Amino acid sequence: MTALKDTLNIAAPDEFYAELVALHRGLTEEQSRLVNAKLILLLANQLGDLDVLRQAMRTAREGVD
Amino acid sequence: MDQFAYPKYRYRKPPELAGGAARTYPVAVVGAGPVGLTVAIDLARRGVPVTLLDAEDTVSEGSRAICWSKRTLEIWQRLGVAAPMMEKGITWNRGRVFHRAGPLYDFDLQPEGGQQFPAFINLQQYYVEAHLCAAAAATPGLDLRWRSRVTQVAPGADSVRVMVQTPDGTYPLDCAWLVAADGVRSTVRRALGLDFAGQVFEDRFLIADVRMKADFPTERWFWFDPPFHGGKSTLLHRQADDVWRIDFQLGWDADPEEERKPGRVIPRLRAMLGEKAAFELEWTSVYTFQCRRLERFRHGRVVFAGDSAHVVSPFGARGGNGGVQDADNLAWKLAAVLRGEAPEALVDSYDAERVKAADENLRNSTRSTDFITPKNAASQAFRDAVLSLARTHPFARALVNSGRLSLPAVEEPSPLHTPDLPGAFAPAMRPGSPAANAPLADGNHAVWLLDRLDGAGFAALCFVATDDDRARAAAALAAVPRAAAVTIAPNGVAGALRDAEGLAFRRYDARPGTVYLLRPDQHVAARWRRPDAPALAAALGRALGAR
Incomplete structure (x- = not known):
């Protein structure tokens, strides 16, 4: 089983983060939620591996009660 | 406990108001802050008289x-003023980030050994300026005029006239070049009516300088949402004389006048440091973040450096250090033009290189500010997500942004540099990079590579392994007599510095035969595996602004 990557795999993390935040500029909260949901689906499809996706979902849910 | 005593420098009646004949000075610098003092000392040491x-x-x-x-310490070392800064400053390399009650992670800005200087020192600006003023006073050709306020600026085609107000009256001063290092509220910039475009961030920070005996390590500590200052951020830094810098994020609604009153500041400090902590409030200030720059830094014979040209938010230490690098970049170019060794266009490369560097600083400081002060619910959510992952998932630490600390600019692209042959070198020390330092030996003496560069002019770093290599390099270097040769060898080659630890060869990706041509500000102009004389001559011409 492929393990979820835990170390940095994004080539330019600051650029990525700035563009991620910029993506939401000027949107309402509802629009932002929709954009985020679409983004997750696109990235999930790109990843494809259900095992990895399950690990990511578990990790994202950790500590959120 | 040591405490800084403010000096009072002596005003002297200027020759213009004492019956002296009017003359045109080569360079006048406006503003004796860290940037103005650095550029003035550098120019004077290059033989250019400076007012x-x-x-x-x-x-x-x-x-x-x-x-x-x-990098700032390396520049000051070149100017002979790093030692008192190092002696008084607090050395640090490590930082730590906290989220709520606990530590998230820590980082080391300089993990590799074999360094002459630490990643940073902390030293109050008043000490920095006092040390620079002492160096300026001991520098021949540097005329430092106190209580001399520039009130008007009249730029001409090949000179600039400024009106200078003194206790004895106002006089006109003409100079071939005017360097405006007069800070964020620059009089010169206003006099020229130049637009200082950018953005103001809707947040306020309180700076409290506190004098106390405390046993925090000498590290940069940053808290997101700490229990003692709920919902906002706090930064702690040690300075000289047991003074600690504490920044509290206040938010946009805070009243700047109210928030700097001791009655408001002390309870915040008590919450952080404990009810029993003994401290003394030394200085407070409330500021907003701004990110702005001039469109161009050269306007005819007026050149802007430091905060007069660009202003960034403070997280990342990119204001002062960016300004000192401006000074480093500008001084040798003005000196070469004034000596008639280079066309005036060389000064345009200052504009090209430092506008790029300012943009990098602005970009980094804007991103830090966006992380520290999220602008909307979506960016707040991403930030909360990053912080909640960072403790246990190392990848997320790279996304936490409490300030991306100043790194020296690689001056690229630049008209002054000769590009590498494709694939010839690893990218690290590409043209535009500041020269890496390394420990070397001269006979039995331990020396530092940068200390061996000729502070006045160009240098050629020659990496050799044999006497033959050395002879070949010397033959090629005959084409560029103005570049002082520094020869480095792994072991005993006569007349070469010994790279006993191999760090110089490694940091420069060097092999026997490799030559680096370094500009007078120690930035790489060109490098070769085995250059011939015409290549060296062409690269030197280019680095002096030849077309």
Whole structure:
């Protein structure tokens, strides 16, 4: 089983983060939620591996009660 | 406990008001802050007489800029003023980030050994200016005029006239070049009516300088949402004389006048440091973040450097250090033009290189500010997500942004540099990079590579392994007599510095035969595996602005 990557795999993390935040500029909260949901689906499809996706979902849910 | 005593520098009646004949000075610098003093000392050491004008007669009020980077220390070392800064400053390499009650992670800005200078020292701006003023006073050709306020600026085609107001009256001063290092509220910039475009961030920070005996390590500590200052951020930094810099994020609604009153500041400090902590409030200030720059830094014979040209938010220590790098970049170019060794266009490369560097600083400081002060619910959510992953998932630490600390600019692209042959070298020390330092030996003496560069002019670093290599390099270097040769060998080659630890060869990706041509500001102009004389001559011409 492929393990979820835990170390940095994004080539330019600051650029990525700035563009991620910029993506939401000027949107309402509802629009932002929709954009985020679409983004997750696109990235999930790109990843494809259900095992990895399950690990990511578990990790994202950790500590959120 | 040591405490800084503000000096009062002596005003002298200028020759213009004492019956002296009017003359045109080669360079006048406006503003004796860290940037103006650095550029003035550098110019004077290059043999250019400098008139430095300052409206006051003492140093910076309050600690203001406190973090000085390795590159800044290297520049001051070249100017002979790093030693007192190192002696008084607090050395640090490590930082720690906290979220709520606990630590998230820590980082080391300089994990590799074999370094002459630390990643940073913390030293109050008043000490920095006092040390620079002492060096300026001991520098021949540097005329530092206190209580000399520039009130008007009249730029001409090949000179600039400024009106200087003094206790004895106002006089006109003509100079071939005017360097405006007069800070964020630059009089010169206003006099020229130049637009200072950018953005103001809707947040306020309180700076409190506190004098106390405390046993925090000498590290940069940053808290997101700490229990003692709920919902906001706090930064802690140690300075000289047991003074600690504490920044509290206040939010946009805070009243700047109210928030700097001791009655408001002390309870915040008590919450952080404990009810029993003994401290003394030394200085407070409330500021907003701004990110702005001039469109161009050269306007005819007026050149802007430091905060007069660009202003960034403070997280990242990119204001003062960016300004000192401006000074480093500008001084040798003005000196070469004034000596008639280079066309005036060389000064345009200052504009090209430092506008790029300012943009990098602005970009980094804007991103830090966006992380520290999220602008909307979506960016707040991403930030909360990053912080909640960072403790256990190392990848997320790279996304936490409490300030991306100043790194020296690689001056690229630049008209002055000769590009590498494709694939010839690893990218690290590509043209535009500041020369890496390394420990070497000269006979039995331990020396540093940068200390062996000729501070006045170009240098050629020759890496050799045999006497033959050395002879071949010397033959090629005959084409560029103005570049002082520094030869480095792994072991005993006569006349070469010994790279006993191999760090110089490694840091420069060097092999026997490799030559680096370094500019007078120690930035790489060109490099070759085995250059011939015409290649060296062409690269030197290019680095002096030849077309």
